[in-house]
Amino acid sequence: xxxxxxxxxxxxxxxxxxxxxxxxxxxxxxxxxxxxxxxxxxxxxxxxxxxxxxxxxxxxxxxxxxxxxxxx
Numbered sequence: 001x002x003x004x005x006x007x008x009x010x011x012x013x014x015x016x017x018x019x020x021x022x023x024x025x026x027x028x029x030x031x032x033x034x035x036x037x038x039x040x041x042x043x044x045x046x047x048x049x050x051x052x053x054x055x056x057x058x059x060x061x062x063x064x065x066x067x068x069x070x071x072x
Contacts, residue, residue: 022063030056 033055034048041047 018067021067022060025063026056026060029059 030052034052037048037051041051
């Protein structure tokens with residue numbers, strides 16, 4: 001009985017770690033992109049936001065594609 005519970009717990013923790021890695025990795029890359037975009041687009045707030053959100057989404061998708069094989 002304890003083996004299936006442990007295995008299920010380990011799977012849940014692995015998935016949680018996977019999604020936390022994606023979220024924090026994409027957020028960090030978004031912060032870096034916002035810093036770079038602020039340097040180049042000092043007065044254009046929509047452009048900075050677009051760079052930030054775009055970089056976060058693209059990096060999140062790339063991380064999912066790269067790490068998904070490792071989880072399965």
